[in-house]
Amino acid sequence: MFNFLVIPLTVLGLTACSEPTASAVAQDNALEQAVQAESRQDTNKARDKFRNPQQTLAFFGIRPNMTVVEVSPGGGWYTEILAPYLKQDGLLYAAHFPADSSSGYYARSRQAFVERVTNDANFANIVVTEFAPFSETEIAPPGSADMVLTFRNLHNWYMNGGDEAVQNAFLQFYTALKPGGVLGVVDHRLPENRPDTDMASSGYMKENFAVAMAEAVGFELVERSEINSNPRDTADHPRGVWTLPPTLRLGDENRDTYSAIGESDRFTLKFVKPKTD
Structure with missing residues (x-):
């Protein structure tokens, strides 16, 4: 069931192998313009130094003519x-x-997003679908997406549904993607030498766990990146990842210390759905 609300390659002489093509330069410029656009909220732009959106999206290989699914926006x-x-x-x-969620927070969040799609010209032409790890709705028509992106969501699925929830999520992404399509994953990183039980409530996830869950449904890991790493983050804070900015759940307690750390250390993973599927 699919529920939704519809709101020339130029060769540069003998140096072509080492110099970007005209179309690649245009794509880079378009992405930079989108990141630097005045239409973005100032509070969101202020977090670019932690989230590195231009570098992250470029790493995943996004292009302006793609069909992209953003999960849990x-x-x-x-x-x-x-x-x-x-x-x-x-x-x-x-x-x-999901539109029929019994969670008041989920309902309010979705409604606010739908209103923005309706009223914000910059959000025009977005197709709003539904996602939940155990949902039977489709995030996009099967085999239609060039790219699926999820930013800092795995920990929520894991804390609410364990391995099964994460694996079900990845299976939905796999179904939506075309053969050769890309899955981009960013989440808060728990050191590999820590107990797996630390993933249960800290908001941090082990990078290799994420890889294993994706590979279990058929994805192939293409590359890892340290674009969103933060070596100052020890991932052992009293209120988990929410101890750090932007949440700062302890309030004024050690606020300067946590603000100096900045946002969390994050892994950035690029997967592909094999073309042989």
């Missing part, structure tokens, strides 16, 4: 970049919380 932090970037030549599915 929340208030639209990444959507502010993706929507205008894909508006002309691509397509963006925003797989938000």
